[in-house]
Amino acid sequence: MPVQDVAIGIDLGTTNSSIAVCYKDGRVVVIPNDQTGSRLTPSYVAFDEGTHTVGERAKESPHENAKNTIFQMKRIIGRKYGDAEVVRNKELWPFQLRCGEDGHTPMVVINDLDEEMLLSPVAISALVLKSLKSSAEAFLGQPIDQVVITVPARFTDAQRKATKEAGAQAGLNVIGMINEPTAAAIGYEIEGNESQTFLVFDFGGGTLDVSVLQSTEQSSFRVLATEGDMELGGADFDNKLLRHYIDRFREQHGINLREQPPALARLRLMCEKVKNNLSGRSDSYLASLAYITGAINFKERTTRTEFEIITDQLFQRMLNPVKSALRAAGKDKSDMDFVLLVGGCSRIPKVRQTLEAFFVDVPIKCDAFTDEAIAMGAAVYARSVMQKLAGLPSKYKVFDITPFTLGVGVAQGKVVPLIAKGTPIPVQERKPFTTQRRDQASAMVRIYEGESELSAENRLVGVVHLSDLQTGPGDQPHIVITFAYDESGVLNVTATERENETGITLSLH
Ligand SMILES: Nc1ncnc2c1ncn2[C@@H]1O[C@H](COP(=O)(O)OP(=O)(O)OP(=O)(O)O)[C@@H](O)[C@H]1O
Ligand SMILES: [Mg+2]
Numbered sequence: 467m468p469v470q471d472v473a474i475g476i477d478l479g480t481t482n483s484s485i486a487v488c489y490k491d492g493r494v495v496v497i498p499n500d501q502t503g504s505r506l507t508p509s510y511v512a513f514d515e516g517t518h519t520v521g522e523r524a525k526e527s528p529h530e531n532a533k534n535t536i537f538q539m540k541r542i543i544g545r546k547y548g549d550a551e552v553v554r555n556k557e558l559w560p561f562q563l564r565c566g567e568d569g570h571t572p573m574v575v576i577n578d579l580d581e582e583m584l585l586s587p588v589a590i591s592a593l594v595l596k597s598l599k600s601s602a603e604a605f606l607g608q609p610i611d612q613v614v615i616t617v618p619a620r621f622t623d624a625q626r627k628a629t630k631e632a633g634a635q636a637g638l639n640v641i642g643m644i645n646e647p648t649a650a651a652i653g654y655e656i657e658g659n660e661s662q663t664f665l666v667f668d669f670g671g672g673t674l675d676v677s678v679l680q681s682t683e684q685s686s687f688r689v690l691a692t693e694g695d696m697e698l699g700g701a702d703f704d705n706k707l708l709r710h711y712i713d714r715f716r717e718q719h720g721i722n723l724r725e726q727p728p729a730l731a732r733l734r735l736m737c738e739k740v741k742n743n744l745s746g747r748s749d750s751y752l753a754s755l756a757y758i759t760g761a762i763n764f765k766e767r768t769t770r771t772e773f774e775i776i777t778d779q780l781f782q783r784m785l786n787p788v789k790s791a792l793r794a795a796g797k798d799k800s801d802m803d804f805v806l807l808v809g810g811c812s813r814i815p816k817v818r819q820t821l822e823a824f825f826v827d828v829p830i831k832c833d834a835f836t837d838e839a840i841a842m843g844a845a846v847y848a849r850s851v852m853q854k855l856a857g858l859p860s861k862y863k864v865f866d867i868t869p870f871t872l873g874v875g876v877a878q879g880k881v882v883p884l885i886a887k888g889t890p891i892p893v894q895e896r897k898p899f900t901t902q903r904r905d906q907a908s909a910m911v912r913i914y915e916g917e918s919e920l921s922a923e924n925r926l927v928g929v930v931h932l933s934d935l936q937t938g939p940g941d942q943p944h945i946v947i948t949f950a951y952d953e954s955g956v957l958n959v960t961a962t963e964r965e966n967e968t969g970i971t972l973s974l975h
Pocket of ligand 1: 479646670671672673699700701738742745808810811813814
């Protein structure tokens with residue numbers, strides 16, 4: 467099979483997305499949005515008058531249309547309606563969520579042209595991906611098909627599968643997924659003959675990802691540990707400010723802006739602006755919104771010190787994954803040759819100061835193209851995957867690891883681990899299991915993700931029903947369960963009956 471001329475990488479972000487191409491000669495270009503010329507496309511979709519817009523235009527869509535302007539879907543993709551993260555986010559979103567008919571998918575409610583439409587986070591993410599695809603096709607003058615999409619290192623199996631599904635719905639063939647910190651390392655072209663050990667601190671809009679990596683030989687990356695905080699990103703700084711302003715406004719005017727979606731939408735965008743401006747030279751910013759509600763204007767001056775006090779809790783949390791990643795890698799902070807700081811939040815002065823104070827003498831690399839390194843790394847990785855698929859040697863070798871322990875639920879609410887957290891991937895593990903009772907013809911296998919011995923404290927990845935089992939004494943280990951974890955971090959489970967060796971591939975939903 468001939469290798470295509472272009473390899474495409476997509477950084478599908480919580481706030482901004484970007485798409486990059488890696489040409490055959492190794493050149494990498496971040497593709498500008500075909501409408502705005504910007505290399506970043508806000509991950510926003512707005513529905514209006516029977517049609518939809520994506521990106522900058524959607525982000526700037528009229529505030530009266532706040533209920534139909536959807537963003538931050540990455541925070542809930544692959545999650546269940548009742549999950550704490552979904553509940554926490556939806557409280558401050560101007561659009562509505564409702565539980566889907568399947569009883570667990572959070573669905574976004576769109577009301578347009580007097581009609582109600584329910585769309586899943588996957589479907590909305592697919593619209594963002596479609597828009598990136600069409601920008602890339604216009605830029606390259608050719609259709610694109612095979613892509614690599616990046617995901618936070620701590621994305622669960624369900625979140626990875628949902629991301630892949632979004633790609634498929636956008637008409638893309640997702641040939642691989644790569645963890646964002648790993649992609650950032652490749653994007654920065656960290657290579658050399660000597661072995662280097664470094665920590666990637668990727669602080670984006672939705673999540674904080676931390677990985678300790680080693681570049682062992684030229685163009686080879688080995689991930690030693692990966693940790694993160696899935697509930698810590700730029701959006702949380704915005705939310706802290708938002709809550710602060712809502713409280714101030716209520717104190718002053720006795721009005722709850724939470725109940726007014728257009729006001730809430732305007733205030734949220736203002737919070738992002740305040741935060742970003744306070745990363746610059748000015749040490750205070752005057753937030754002002756005319757007629758935020760009725761004839762009342764919103765006006766608040768916030769200093770950088772106030773901002774740092776309001777968001778102090780978040781700064782305190784940001785070192786936790788750094789410490790656990792170093793511990794899991796068996797390294798000390800002084801063993802790091804450097805720290806690579808990427809993601810939009812790396813521009814917040816206190817983020818950098820906090821890292822500098824912690825790492826002391828370790829150099830911190832961070833530059834203007836912090837927003838683009840992940841998409842660029844994904845495109846370079848896509849080139850490697852395509853070469854591998856075509857049976858050719860590839861330049862980059864990436865050895866990533868599993869972010870969680872994966873296991874099977876057994877009697878007494880316990881979990882038997884099959885693949886431990888931190889195992890290099892791809893990996894395959896098999897284990898024989900018994901049925902619990904004599905002559906048991908069917909069984910239910912529950913698959914869990916997480917570090918507890920108890921199933922109730924882990925995440926349920928999926929349930930598999932086995933039927934028509936050979937009956938016999940219950941204590942014979944006759945079901946062999948195989949977990950195959952691929953390079954994209956996606957789990958496939960197979961069960962085989964030892965007697966007849968018939969394989970059943972189990973789909974997990
Ligand atoms: N100058 C700045 N100061 C502070 N924050 C900034 C600045 N510029 C951008 N940001 C914030 O960075 C975040 C976006 O960063 P980035 O583009 O890396 O995230 P993302 O890729 O969308 O999210 P994730 O990787 O978590 O899915 C937003 O919250 C944005 O407001
Ligand atoms: Mg990102």
